[in-house]
Amino acid sequence: MKDPLSSRHIAFIGNYIPRRCGIATFTTDICEAIATEFPATDCLAGAVNDIPEGYAYPPRVLFEIAKDDPESYVRAADFLRINNVEVISLQHEFGIYGGPAGSHLLEFLREVGKPVVTTLHTILESPDSDQLRVMQGLDDMSERFVVMAERGRRILHQTYGIPDDRIDLIPHGVIDMPFVDSDFYKDVLNADGKTVLLTFGLLSPNKGIEVAIAALPEILGKHPDVLYFVVGATHPHLLAAEGERYRESLIALAEKLGVSEQVIFHNRFVSMAELKEFIGGADIYLTPYRNEEQITSGALSYAFGAGKAVISTPYWHATELLDDGRGVIVPFADSGAIAGAVDALLADPARMARIRRCAWKSGRDMTWPETARRYMTSFNRARANRSAPAHHPQPTDTIPRRPLAIPATNIEHLVRMSDHTGIFQHAIYSVPNYQEAYCTDDNARAFIYTILHQEEHGSDAQVERLACSYLAFLWHAFDPNTRRFRNFMSHERKWLERKGSEDSHGRALWAVGSALGRSRNEGFRNLSALLFQRALPPVKHFSSPRAWAFTLIAIHEYLRAFTGDRPVAKIRQLLVTHLLDLYHATSSDEWQWFEHVATYDNAKLPHALIISDQSEAVEIGLRTLRWLIGHQISPTGHFSPIGCHGFWPRGGEKARFDQQPIEAHSTVSACMAAFDLTGDLFWADEARRCFEWFLGRNDLGLPLYDASTGGCRDALQSDSLNQNQGAESTLAFHLSRLELTRRAAAIDAARSHDPEFNQPIPCKLQPT
The missing domain is CATH 3.40.50.2000 (Glycogen Phosphorylase B;)
Structure with missing residues (x-):
């Protein structure tokens, strides 16, 4: 697996040969030095033109910036974003960019949204007002600064207040020449x-x-x-x-x-x-x-x-x-x-x-290969800096959070991702990716969403058509011979396996159980009943804790309509016992969990116990959910779920990235189940905290939900977003949104009886 903090796509911004100036020579030399020393790195350059006709640049220069055209800087930022650049090496001197003291550059930095390492070729002890404003902008939008002399470091710290730990001293590179007589x-x-x-x-x-x-x-x-x-x-x-x-x-x-x-x-x-x-x-x-x-x-x-x-x-x-x-x-x-x-x-x-x-x-120590290695270290630090809290975090226990507005319903991306067969798993940006086609997991999630959507908003012909496709996929996925759901299907409508994972089987049960408990469409209910009856018995032999949890949620939904079904109730008791046995065998005072590694879709395990209607299971479900939440809140008070790059092994370090939308959704859903059971606004507030992760209250301060498409980006990476808007992430957002909006009246009623109902959501987890 590629190191998530190893920079592989780097853009160098500044003047570039054949333009004749020292910065052009430097930009060219450092770009070529990095490309030579790190051949697996993709280095590209953006050159600033001071003449309308530009220059006959080498192939390394992939785009040009017109010095005095503000829009050109915005277009350059767009170019870097769509080309998945991981870090930007910016050469700065006040005179090479347009605007007062080169202020056009600030618009580029505001738009680009990538970690920036700024090399300062001029550092003034007594800047004028325009120069000071530009330097403040560079401070706000650069992860790190490179200076070539110790005096530069001192000026940055004393004049501009930039902390030493954001400054790298890297001498100007030199030609590696032998020591010979002149x-x-x-x-x-x-x-x-x-x-x-x-x-x-x-x-x-x-x-x-x-x-x-x-x-x-x-x-x-x-x-x-x-x-x-x-x-x-x-x-x-x-x-x-x-x-x-x-x-x-x-x-x-x-x-x-x-x-x-x-x-x-x-x-x-x-x-x-x-x-x-x-x-x-x-x-x-x-x-x-x-x-x-x-x-x-x-x-x-x-x-x-x-x-x-x-x-x-x-x-x-x-x-x-x-x-x-x-x-x-x-x-x-x-x-x-x-x-x-x-x-x-x-x-x-x-x-x-x-x-x-x-x-x-x-x-x-100054030769270009050595300089390249030092710059690469700075680039990797910049990516790590971007994944860390902001430079000046506010106190965690005194700053209130005002809830962010919940976006309006927009299912355009779900429609775009679906055809008559079902919903596509993955997207390339916001475009369906036919190559990886369909899976039962996502069609189950999509069917659940359509059931909840219609329960809240009423009948909708478009949503009804989508639901029909998703349920048809689940029916086709079920193999009556093995009594298991297949999971992966190619774009040619061919199954790629004889039976799918236990988890996908559990999700499919969750979907048809939701239809049985909530849908008013008799056709959906009748077909779902057939699938539920045939697919439930094999779960008794499953070993996946998450498959147990999904099935327990499915049973909970089913029993909304068929409370007296004793065989189903017995299976529920069996699966609850399995989860409790896991918990008792694994947990300790320090590790309140079911497994020795907290991995993915974690909150579904306590969620399944909270809705089990058994006192011990409910108590353990609430306890473990509170413990899980407490370990997924950042020092500045936002939701920071366990990342999939390493997860969280017992006694080890919790992975911060890549953070997945499915974690936010499972936690929102579990918290709202806890609120339903207890009426405690603590759980509603924690659900809102988790939901706001989608809207930008997260480790990077970047929204994953794209209101323009109705899609959700696939992951929060160490320094940027995975820009693909796949089915799992998009459904995670829309399901999370429904969890909040369909309980809005109950939450408002609870707040009206709470003496502190008008207080903002606290930044820190309340004590047990």
């Missing part, structure tokens, strides 16, 4: 016998290259063999605004200072292969940036990871990366200090070699 590459650069200084990256005034050029006359006075390579095209936005003015000013400065022969400009966006050659041939890397608040620099990281001696101004990233003798820091805008630092390194080859080795060794 002379190995110099012939490629036509720099044999020269000392090479290097700065690379997109050119803009904040890079401070003019300060490095101004240092050259002093450097050349002592080291006349020095060449200074400036590699990179002018930043596209700067080029669009003012052309090559900045580069031309640098060329003019070099000519003025008489060093134009020693400053070599490569005015182009170089490939990774070329970049390796330039870095490999460099003796000293210069980053004379002018802005202290630069929290990351890919160029610095690449040179550092390749084991180059780096001289840098004290911007935040450089100060951390070059600490402890891993490089040299000089003041901002101080060409004399740069010249002195270059001279000191060239005059002391042993020190320069030590700096290089120290940088290269540190860089082994």
Whole structure:
């Protein structure tokens, strides 16, 4: 079974090559690194366009976002949802998204509904109001943040109040280059016998290259063999605004200072292969940036990871990366200090070699494969975070819950899922899945729903037709030779087994028993009587506790109409004894249950005892149901049923996911049976709590019921919903809804006599 928290479908959002900017390079590199390091992972990218025509993106980019079009962000969110993306790696810098301070991005995050890991390429200590609003939105809608320097972590915590446990420090990835002498590459650069200084990256005034050029006359006075390579095209936005003015000013400065022969400009966006050659041939890397608040620099990281001696101004990233003798820091805008630092390194080859080795060794923890592994850990944490309670849960014992409105009846999806044969088991989203076709379990549930629907709403021709199909399926499913119900049928109307499970047999009995006890349709009652009489005796030999429970509910429904049937009453006594024997053999003060593992459809076991009309059984049924409920309430007061990924073994950890709608329904139904018996509003309130799980009061805060279709999604997963709307989940919702609405008058009457009837439902389970 796939680890439910192992990320396998990841979307990377940001700029992307061939767009020319540092974030585009980073997004591309981390996406490819993850895809390479984790080949079973499906990586796709969404690219932000800053020009109408976009770019000639590689196949990895599956959709594009128009920077200044708010609707484009919504469409991107829709795209990710329908493509079942499990986690989103978002690259953030205020200028790459549209709206004030990139606020268009927030609409994307509101709509996407997936765990988000946001990598911050800019972190401001003093944001303006728009920037602060965007950061607050990112905080609200990101599970985790990635920063590339410790300073970034401190700013996030101190300025924005983001807790440390949601921040991952992952250094910028670097090329995995061998530690070799720079002379190995110099012939490629036509720099044999020269000392090479290097700065690379997109050119803009904040890079401070003019300060490095101004240092050259002093450097050349002592080291006349020095060449200074400036590699990179002018930043596209700067080029669009003012052309090559900045580069031309640098060329003019070099000519003025008489060093134009020693400053070599490569005015182009170089490939990774070329970049390796330039870095490999460099003796000293210069980053004379002018802005202290630069929290990351890919160029610095690449040179550092390749084991180059780096001289840098004290911007935040450089100060951390070059600490402890891993490089040299000089003041901002101080060409004399740069010249002195270059001279000191060239005059002391042993020190320069030590700096290089120290940088290269540190860089082994920054290579792209290592970075990919750290990011994957962050992605998996994000999915686990999404499955945990909210970042700031409210106190559990003081916050009241106002009941959510019960949706109106909408059986469109049940109609869509049904044909003249019966109801289909599964759906692909909201479309019936013919491949897995039909089963007795779901047709039994569907028949029960039609009986209860007509009991509450009266005669309905459409519902009558559905009921007829479902009952016909049950009749066809019963094999008179084996006296067992078959369960699975193909779309070609062929049975796939000789007899079905004991549980499906019990559910079929529950369905026909409900018709006998409640239906006014004589044809339904007569056919149901035949099935009930023929199918009940084999249950005496069953071993499934849930089959016993379903049959006990069937008998309870049957006896509504035929109270004096002694043979049926004897079978009821036998099955009740079986359940009580299980309980006495298994339970303890700490484990008030019938089995050593609490698995699925759990509340049906106490439900069957509560309606048994036997004092010991009723007492144990109420006790075990209260115990079960108490272990399925979250710290913040909502229903959190046992998940099917591991269930709950005695003495072990209760699985939280995948949570199934059938658990909510069985608990609602059992609680309402307890309310019917006791009149205690505690049980009505607990039923309402469980029902509201469908409406979004759950571990993810996401509604499973889809009011637009009338369907219910199949499961609450660790970080998202299973978007398929199958028969079991949809019927679980509609049956749960009927359990509440058909008792609304009784609940209201009980509240009118309760001195605290107007109090909200409490968040915590009331004491026994």
